[in-house]
Every structure is written in C-alpha cells, then in structure tokens.
Amino acid sequence: MEYVIVGNSAAAVGAIEGIRQIDREGRITVISSEKHHTYSRPLISYLIQGKTDRQRMKYRQDSFYDDFGCRTVFNKTAVAIDRESKKLFLEDGEAVSYDKLLMASGSSPFIPPMTGLETVSKHFSFMSLDDAEALEKALFPEAKVLIIGAGLIGLKCAEGIAAVTGKITVIDLAPRILSSILDDEGAQIVQAHLEKQGIDFRLGVSVKRFASNKAELTSGENMHFDILVTAVGVRPNVGLIKGAGGEIDKGIVVNERMETTIPDIYAAGDCAVSYDLSSDTRRILALLPNAYSGGYAAGIAMAGGEPPELKSMPMNAIGFFGLHIITAGTYDGEVFETKEGENYKKLFYSNDALRGFIMIGNADKAGIYTAMIREKTPLSSIDFELICGKPSLMAFSRSYRDQKLGGKTHEN
Amino acid sequence: MKRVYVNEDWCLGCHLCEYNCAFANSGKKDMAIALRDIKIRPNIRVETDGKICFAVSCRHCDEPFCVTNCISGALTKKDGIISIDKEKCVGCYTCVLSCPYGAITPAESGIMQKCELCTQNGGVPMCVNGCPNNAIVFEER
Numbered sequence: 289m290e291y292v293i294v295g296n297s298a299a300a301v302g303a304i305e306g307i308r309q310i311d312r313e314g315r316i317t318v319i320s321s322e323k324h325h326t327y328s329r330p331l332i333s334y335l336i337q338g339k340t341d342r343q344r345m346k347y348r349q350d351s352f353y354d355d356f357g358c359r360t361v362f363n364k365t366a367v368a369i370d371r372e373s374k375k376l377f378l379e380d381g382e383a384v385s386y387d388k389l390l391m392a393s394g395s396s397p398f399i400p401p402m403t404g405l406e407t408v409s410k411h412f413s414f415m416s417l418d419d420a421e422a423l424e425k426a427l428f429p430e431a432k433v434l435i436i437g438a439g440l441i442g443l444k445c446a447e448g449i450a451a452v453t454g455k456i457t458v459i460d461l462a463p464r465i466l467s468s469i470l471d472d473e474g475a476q477i478v479q480a481h482l483e484k485q486g487i488d489f490r491l492g493v494s495v496k497r498f499a500s501n502k503a504e505l506t507s508g509e510n511m512h513f514d515i516l517v518t519a520v521g522v523r524p525n526v527g528l529i530k531g532a533g534g535e536i537d538k539g540i541v542v543n544e545r546m547e548t549t550i551p552d553i554y555a556a557g558d559c560a561v562s563y564d565l566s567s568d569t570r571r572i573l574a575l576l577p578n579a580y581s582g583g584y585a586a587g588i589a590m591a592g593g594e595p596p597e598l599k600s601m602p603m604n605a606i607g608f609f610g611l612h613i614i615t616a617g618t619y620d621g622e623v624f625e626t627k628e629g630e631n632y633k634k635l636f637y638s639n640d641a642l643r644g645f646i647m648i649g650n651a652d653k654a655g656i657y658t659a660m661i662r663e664k665t666p667l668s669s670i671d672f673e674l675i676c677g678k679p680s681l682m683a684f685s686r687s688y689r690d691q692k693l694g695g696k697t698h699e700n
Numbered sequence: 701m702k703r704v705y706v707n708e709d710w711c712l713g714c715h716l717c718e719y720n721c722a723f724a725n726s727g728k729k730d731m732a733i734a735l736r737d738i739k740i741r742p743n744i745r746v747e748t749d750g751k752i753c754f755a756v757s758c759r760h761c762d763e764p765f766c767v768t769n770c771i772s773g774a775l776t777k778k779d780g781i782i783s784i785d786k787e788k789c790v791g792c793y794t795c796v797l798s799c800p801y802g803a804i805t806p807a808e809s810g811i812m813q814k815c816e817l818c819t820q821n822g823g824v825p826m827c828v829n830g831c832p833n834n835a836i837v838f839e840e841r
Binding site: 330331334344603605656659692693 | 797802
C-alpha cells in the first residue's frame with residue numbers, strides 16, 4: 289500500500305500515527321513545501337519570545353519519520369493530481385503514485401488587496417517558521433511595527449515581538465480585538481491588559497493606502513512604520529483538490545471517514561471542512577487539536593480501519609503577558625456571567641446543555657466545561673448552580689464520579 | 701495497568717495526599733524543609749463541599765484529549781502513563797482546556813505539571829502511600 293501525505297504539520301502527523309495503528313507495512317511518503325522537521329506552528333511567537341527554540345518546538349521527536357517508517361520529500365510543492373492514474377505531481381515534474389492520498393495542506397495567510405501594498409519593503413506574514421525567522425531578522429529595538437489584524441495570530445505576534453520593540457500598533461476593521469473568540473466585555477479586558485504592556489490599538493479602521501513606510505488609515509490618521517505584519521486571516525489550501533474536480537465548500541468537503549468526493553483522496557486539518565458539534569454546522573475549524581484528530585481519523589480510515597467519531601468544536605487556549613483566555617463552543621442561548629477585575633467568565637446554555645464558554649484570567653479546570661459541551665451533559669443531571677460558580681466534579685452525580693474516579697467501568 | 705482509584709466514602713478530606721504529592725515532587729529529602737512557607741501546588745487535589753470529599757488526579761485516560769490536543773507535543777502517553785516534557789511545554793493552557801477532570805495545573809513557572817504516578821519518585825504514588833484511610837488506592841482493576 290502506498291500512502292502519500294501532502295503536508296507535514298499536525299494533520300499529517302495524526303495521519304501517520306493513525307495509519308501505523310493499523311498498517312505496519314505500507315509505505316508512507318510525506319511531501320512538504322517547507323524544509324523543516326514537523327514543528328508546532330502556534331509556537332512561532334514563543335520562538336521569537338525565547339520561550340522555546342527550534343529543537344524544542346519540534347512537534348515530534350527527531351527520529352519520528354524513521355520510527356514510523358516514512359519517506360520524506362521536503363522543500364518541494366505538490367502542484368497537481370491526476371485522479372485517473374492516481375498520481376501526484378511535484379513542482380519539479382516528479383510523479384508520485386498513491387493508493388491513498390491525504391491532503392493535509394493547511395491554510396495560507398489571506399492578504400486583502402490594499403492600495404500601495406507593493407511599495408512596502410518590509411512586509412511579513414506570521415504563519416510559518418520561515419515567516420517568524422524572517423520577521424525576527426528584520427526586527428530591531430525601537431522598530432515601529434504595524435500589525436494589521438487583532439485576531440489570534442496578530443496578537444500572538446505582537447506579544448512575541450514585544451520583547452524586542454515597544455512600538456507596536458495593531459489595527460483591525462472589527463470594533464473589538466479577538467472578535468472570533470471574545471464578546472465585547474471580554475475583549476475590553478484583554479485589550480486593556482495588552483495596552484498596559486504598551487501595545488496600541490486602532491479599531492474599526494483599515495488602511496486606505498500605503499506609500500512606502502506610511503499607512504493612511506480610513507480614520508484619516510497617518511501612521512509611519514518600519515515593519516508591516518499582515519494577519520487578517522487564513523484561507524484553506526484547496527487548489528489541488530479543486531483542480532482535480534473535488535467538491536469545495538469554503539474548504540475541502542469530506543465525509544465522516546475524511547474522504548473527499550474523489551475516490552481514495554482524504555483531507556484533514558485547516559484545508560478541510562469539519563462538523564462543529566456545538567453549533568451543528570459544517571465549517572472550517574482551523575485549530576491544531578482539530579487538525580491532529582482529523583488527521584488521525586483519516587489515517588485510520590486510509591488504512592482500512594474504522595475511524596473514531598470526531599467531536600470537534602471551536603476551542604482556544606491562548607494567553608497574553610500572563611493573562612490566560614480559554615474559550616470553547618458556540619455563544620448561543622442563556623447566559624451566566626461573572627466578572628471580578630481581570631477574571632471574567634461567561635457560560636452559554638440552552639436546551640438543558642452547556643453550549644459554550646469564555647474564561648479570562650482564572651481558567652482553573654476549564655476542561656470540565658469543555659467536556660460538558662462535548663458530551664452534551666444534561667444540565668438537569670448535575671448541580672448547575674454549583675458548576676456555574678466553578679467547574680468541579682462535585683457538581684456531577686455520585687455514579688459519574690464512581691465511574692470516572694472510582695474505576696467502576698473502564699471508560700476513560 | 702495499575703491506577704490511582706478513589707473510594708469516596710472513605711475520604712476524610714485531610715488533604716494529606718496533596719502535601720505528600722507536593723513533597724514527592726519537590727526533589728527535597730525533608731518534608732518540613734520542602735513545604736515550609738510555600739503555597740503547595742500538588743498534582744492531586746481534594747474537592748470538598750464540607751460533607752462530601754474526594755481526591756482528583758490524572759486518570760491517564762484511554763482517549764487522552766490533553767495529549768491529542770497538546771500544541772507543542774509536550775504531552776505524550778507511553779506504557780499507559782501520560783507524562784509532560786517540561787522542556788517542550790510553553791504553558792499555553794490547551795491541556796487545561798482539554799482535561800475533563802481539571803487534573804493539569806500550572807507550576808510556579810507557568811509551565812504545566814501533572815500526576816505521573818510517581819514514576820520519577822520510586823514508582824509508588826506517594827499520595828496513596830500516605831493516605832491514612834485507603835480513600836485512594838493504587839491497584840489493577
């Protein structure tokens with residue numbers, strides 16, 4: 289059996305580990321346009337901060353590809369698929385035959401068209417190790433950095449480079465920061481915390497035009513900068529599947545076995561559409577945990593096994609300068625809210641189930657809430673008032689605890 | 701596979717397991733010196749409401765969300781035991797988001813810590829060793 293994987297990040301690693309659960313013999317080829325050993329993308333801001341290094345940020349051990357019997361083809365981009373002859377073509381013309389192919393091609397930074405952007409000489413994205421190293425090289429103390437995008441990537445970038453330069457301005461079209469994971473009140477807490485660290489914000493604005501080192505904002509303000517980082521969003525890399533005639537709906541469409549609409553081609557991770565159990569919708573969930581789990585399920589399915597049921601939903605753990613934020617699920621339904629200084633919590637519930645939550649500051653035992661969303665725990669079966677106060681196992685039934693802590697069954 | 705199991709009816713809520721855990725993981729030889737003037741950060745924690753009490757530590761799950769969700773590859777499961785590589789961990793809290801028991805917590809440094817069944821401390825969990833009432837046991841089930 290010839291397994292071929294396009295990509296070398298979390299979904300690819302998940303697939304390799306999944307395939308080897310079932311098939312110890314088949315050949316696995318990993319193709320990556322990057323030249324690096326598999327590494328954790330979300331750690332690039334920690335790399336600039338000095339909280340990790342290139343060795344420690346490897347997502348798996350040095351011997352990973354040997355341990356799992358993989359051939360690697362790095363620093364080469366796959367450019368086309370011939371679904372009839374089951375061949376994948378690389379940029380240098382090489383054709384790689386596959387029996388089972390996985391697209392774990394991830395996503396790419398989306399750079400919206402902006403007038404005069406081509407006149408900016410120091411312009412970076414912040415997605416890959418190469419991006420981070422290029423940005424780090426360009427940085428210097430007192431460098432004025434303009435970051436477009438106050439989302440997860442833009443703000444992690446701001447935190448990462450804050451150790452080098454204190455002159456960071458973040459702008460966003462949205463009226464609040466982290467608009468994809470926070471509500472207004474939560475966003476205000478985090479923004480105030482970041483401002484205390486010297487990061488400036490301009491919200492509800494965009495760049496009208498660039499002229500070399502100057503940005504004219506829609507508010508009329510002119511901003512001078514030395515370095516520009518665009519972190520507006522990401523787009524799934526769907527080109528190969530689109531080219532081969534596979535169905536695309538925002539991302540690559542897959543079924544519960546992670547199969548695309550093209551026979552023997554699978555997809556997982558940022559490039560594929562996932563089922564979000566918290567909102568009962570199919571959507572892109574560009575999150576590392578989701579990529580790993582989807583890749584693992586794909587690997588099992590590719591090797592002929594029965595893949596585990598995926599329990600995906602939006603979930604994020606992110607921190608800035610010591611302030612932690614944990615969010616999960618969908619912000620829909622009735623609300624329970626508490627706020628005390630920087631500690632903020634909001635729970636969303638409906639139809640006898642927890643649907644989503646936001647925790648800022650004190651995030652102790654947040655996973656108990658996450659599990660309640662995932663398992664759709666009936667709120668009528670637990671002490672809801674108690675668990676609103678703080679996540680605890682005390683709020684669950686005695687039989688639940690006997691099962692989970694007392695080992696009365698072997699489930700987990 | 702031996703695990704730490706809870707006998708809820710027998711827990712006195714004395715918190716000795718927490719102190720023994722903190723001592724076992726302190727790297728110090730004397731308990732008084734190890735725990736003097738510090739706020740302990742044990743890997744086993746007693747939940748209590750005044751009437752009911754029980755100790756919670758890592759279940760070393762069959763389906764370990766902390767491991768599959770870990771963004772740095774710091775959490776791994778080998779021979780049934782989930783352990784953390786503190787060199788790789790960056791303290792992002794994805795495991796706190798993921799653990800259904802609240803059993804992973806930050807150390808003083810901000811890097812995460814968890815129960816590893818005292819594999820680095822002689823192999824017998826010290827929380828169990830010091831429990832005066834068999835409210836936690838280390839056994840095969």
